[in-house]
Amino acid sequence: MSKPLVTIDGVSFSYEGQQTPALKNITFDILEGEWLAIVGHNGSGKSTLAKLLNGLQFPQQGKIAVCGTELTEATVWEVRKNVGMVFQNPDNQFVGTTVRDDVAFGLENHGVPREIMVERVQTSLDKVQMGTFLNQEPHHLSGGQKQRVAIAGVIALQPAIIILDEATSMLDPRGRAEVIATVRELKDREHITVISITHDLEEAAKADRVIVMNKGELYREGTPEQIFEMDEELVQLGLDIPFPVKMSKLLRHKGVELTKTHLTEEELVTELWTSHSKM
Amino acid sequence: MDISLKNVEYRYQADSPFEHLAISDVSIDIPSGTYLAIIGHTGSGKSTVLQHLNALLKPTKGSVLIGSREIKAGRKDKNLKSIRENVGIVFQFPEHQLFEETVEKDIMFGPMNFGVSESDAKARAKEALQLVGLPEDILEKSPFDLSGGQMRRVAIAGVLAMEPDVLVLDEPTAGLDPRGRKEIMDLFYTLHKKRNLSTVLVTHSMEDAAKYADEIVVMHQGKVLTKGTPEQIFSDPVALIELGLDVPEVIGLQLKIEETFHTKFSKISLSERELAEMIAEFLRGGGQR
């Protein structure tokens, strides 16, 4: 771990015809094997960042290098092999008429021989628990299922990095949980680096590292613990505080001693139990 | 205006090979001034119920009473427009219904369809825009030049300008960021109180249901599973969890603590502050019953 896989160096970007830049002088590294959450309210520049990482847009200033290759018009197709992306709207990224065709789409684009395709389609779908839906049509799938198919389509190409661009924001709670669990499992088993762009702080709490974006700038960077110490500042930024963090704070306020701010309910309950049950 | 569903059943594409039973034996009373939340999974039938509230769907069995009008299975109904004037629906992703050249015209569209004069509709557009927290200078802009969050608000303003007695909300905050979500939900709650509306909120969010509703209906597989006040509904959280439904996080935490400490608090708490108080109290007592 801890080898930088992606380096972003002084990147600025403005959309055509807009005065305020979408990104202002952004610099940070993405480490191999980490789960990085990029959070920020709608319009904070986080989605623009995702587009730059995949060469869907190019920075006007600064450099981005992915797996040692600088991202330019010339290297973009090479880089895209290493960076898979899952978008927000489950419907608008489903190209195939059936689940298996959709997963195969990326493989076809990269000219993968058919025998390998057949095998990869099956194994990738198995990995996201959609292996029994091969011939299903997209309009018969739930949002969460469609997003899992999209993930299968990405991992079929065996990328080093997977970017989730608000991939859970249009899903119901069940779909959201399915997708997050799937990604978690993939990250642990396949050692894929995950970049999740989100405004769901519960999702960010599960990451190894969090970057907070605000008005096109990198506002703060740290572990989830460090980020949630920001507390009211997060609310000011249009974000929220995860429930366990809120409860930790309230409990302290009511005179309950806690060693730290907890990010999960389990941790919180465990500390309450170990520190108080002995009395 | 009271609304009441009596033993409503609805089948999609009835009498065809593609027939599909969406809801059956649904009875719900929504007295005037109630804030009702309908919760359940995707596919539990809650969207189908919602469409009966202003006669967008007609029951295939049973009847729906909307004010003094009765919509009954197997009978032709005329002039449903008067119902729709009184029951406004904010659909999921309502920004998809925008179509006019300017924000103002789009907001005026609903009221003018119901016979409001142009000058009145203009006044209503201004007022509605203010209600949803948008500046007046966007009235002349094209709705398609706005940000996603602003478009959502314009679409909501378009429904509010109809000045309905009953407001039906289908996941009105889906896809918004936390701040937008809170602002919109607070807006509806304020309106509910100020204008003495009936509000029906269809949602996945147990948090919102617990926070805003007077009454909760839990839908499961096309049927009403339970209904009652939030306190009643969440007093048996285990039953909900068994159905794969979430419970509000506050209640989830309370359950975990009760389980770990082998105890039972005196009541189910729906507020974070109150739960913290209860836990602190309990721990001061030595963590014993």
Add this chain to the structure above:
Amino acid sequence: MMEKMIFGRYVPGESLLHRMDPRSKLIIVFLFVIVVFIANNVPTYAVLAAYTFLMVGLSRIPLRFLYGGLKPVFLLVFFTFLLHIFMTKEGPIILELGWLKIYEEGLRQGIFISLRFLLLILVTSLLTLTTTPIEITDGLETLLNPLKKWKFPVHELALMMSISLRFIPTLMQETDKIMKAQTARGVEYNSGPVKERIKAIIPLLIPLFISSFKRAEELAVAMEARGYKGGEGRTKYRQLAWGMVDTAMLLFLGAVTVLLFVLRG
């Protein structure tokens, strides 16, 4: 009414016709459209009809379903029949009702031409009933492949077709949703004067256009992100398999054609 229409509808099944390669089915339908014109007397039409009904039998599509689905088409066939009966003025008069005269040749032509029409419709319907739209697309793509030499965009056309097919149900759902949203805002789609109803289409069409453009844009981005850069260097996942049955069915049609020439008057 719309629910019973069978044009362009696929009925899942395992019949011989279902299992055939879409290419052979496309070729057979194409040839059949030509072969039909060989028939010019009772024996030849009888052979054609027998061939068609044999195919219907092989497809295992329930006759009642086929009949129900083609009902609106029968009206059209009947109309063709009437047209020919009244317009053809050859041969001896066989019936005279006031100013209305029916000639023998008219009756003959009426029967033959409406029969031809009916058989054509049956055979083309069988194609869509037993072949998924995507199979048809694949079949067309391979059959048209030689045209690539003349810069005909075969791959793009096939991709366009398959994406349209993929999005039809999505757009149907969307239409229904927007229609309901506007109905809730006081638009009436099912009643009221015609002028009002035409006006009501605008609040439906504009949102549909806008969302379709948005979808197209997002889809293009997603496709690009997944490495799509045109047809070059692409491999194909879906494969077509030409079997014995396909060759046999083509030969069979060949035999029928020879028979038609022999019986032709």
